[in-house]
Amino acid sequence: MIELTHIRKTYDDAFEALNDVTLTIENGEFVFLTGQSGAGKTTLLKHIFMEEFPTDGMVSVFGRVSSARVHPKFREIAKLRREMGIVFQDIRLLSDRSVFDNICFAARVGGGTERQIKRRVFEALTVVGLSHKNSSKPNQLSGGEQQRIAIARAIVNEPKLLIADEPTGNLDRSISDDIFSLIESINSWGTTVIMATHDRSFLERTHYREISLAHGKLIRGGGSRIIADRY
Ligand SMILES: Nc1ncnc2c1ncn2[C@@H]1O[C@H](COP(=O)(O)OP(=O)(O)OP(=O)(O)O)[C@@H](O)[C@H]1O
Ligand SMILES: [Mg+2]
Numbered sequence: 001m002i003e004l005t006h007i008r009k010t011y012d013d014a015f016e017a018l019n020d021v022t023l024t025i026e027n028g029e030f031v032f033l034t035g036q037s038g039a040g041k042t043t044l045l046k047h048i049f050m051e052e053f054p055t056d057g058m059v060s061v062f063g064r065v066s067s068a069r070v071h072p073k074f075r076e077i078a079k080l081r082r083e084m085g086i087v088f089q090d091i092r093l094l095s096d097r098s099v100f101d102n103i104c105f106a107a108r109v110g111g112g113t114e115r116q117i118k119r120r121v122f123e124a125l126t127v128v129g130l131s132h133k134n135s136s137k138p139n140q141l142s143g144g145e146q147q148r149i150a151i152a153r154a155i156v157n158e159p160k161l162l163i164a165d166e167p168t169g170n171l172d173r174s175i176s177d178d179i180f181s182l183i184e185s186i187n188s189w190g191t192t193v194i195m196a197t198h199d200r201s202f203l204e205r206t207h208y209r210e211i212s213l214a215h216g217k218l219i220r221g222g223g224s225r226i227i228a229d230r231y
Contacts, residue, residue: 001026001062002025002048005022005058006021006056006057007020007022008055009043017040018054019217020057021216021222024222029209030195032211033045034197034210040216045163045165045196053068061080084159084161086164088150091147093153094138095137097138099125099130100125103125103153106154107120107156110156120156121134127152128149128182133145151164162183162186162191162193164183168199184206
């Protein structure tokens with residue numbers, strides 16, 4: 001479970017990127033994170049990934065807690081990150097390495113023998129439908145293919161949580177739809193998914209919860225639907 005309790009984040013001691021955000025996400029859920037550019041979506045995701053720490057409040061992800069005063073040890077964060085896959089807004093593939101190597105680096109973090117690692121890389125590439133591109137360099141791929149590689153890298157260690165920050169950013173309709181279906185499949189296999197998006201069409205055609213931010217404040221969807229349904 002992921003819990004954010006009264007999170008506030010200020011950058012440079014002044015600018016409030018997040019302001020009193022409280023929310024819960026249950027294991028297995030699919031949630032959208034929406035809000036205008038600059039609303040704080042990436043900042044919120046970075047708190048879950050523990051790349052940023054709150055100025056006030058508390059973040060708890062699968063039992064690891066960070067707050068202004070207490071940060072998990074480096075080793076704990078590394079362990080936590082092995083349980084998460086993240087697709088960054090800026091993709092972050094290594095341009096001078098092959099697709100295979102890009103995913104292999106992430107797979108090694110998950111451990112196992114070299115043979116097991118290679119098998120996991122091929123499985124992840126197969127899931128995203130790009131096993132035939134394993135020796136290409138990222139710049140030889142289309143934007144949609146690069147995004148799929150980023151997804152393969154994120155799921156190669158079978159994470160409990162997939163964070164996808166605008167995974168369909170600059171892609172055309174049909175490619176965006178394919179990537180969204182892929183992320184839905186990953187969720188259907190049991191992985192919790194948090195997907196930041198500007199694309200309302202995904203929200204209109206599904207019933208997943210929408211968590212919405214405006215100027216760093218939560219304006220919708222903080223409570224887990226599963227919990228809300230219980231009462
Ligand atoms: N490292 C940083 N230092 C200072 N300010 C930052 C930093 N990171 C983000 N901000 C500011 O925090 C605010 C929220 O940024 P964030 O990237 O979380 O927005 P976003 O909702 O992801 O926007 P977009 O839809 O454009 O990706 C912005 O005003 C941004 O300029
Ligand atoms: Mg962002």
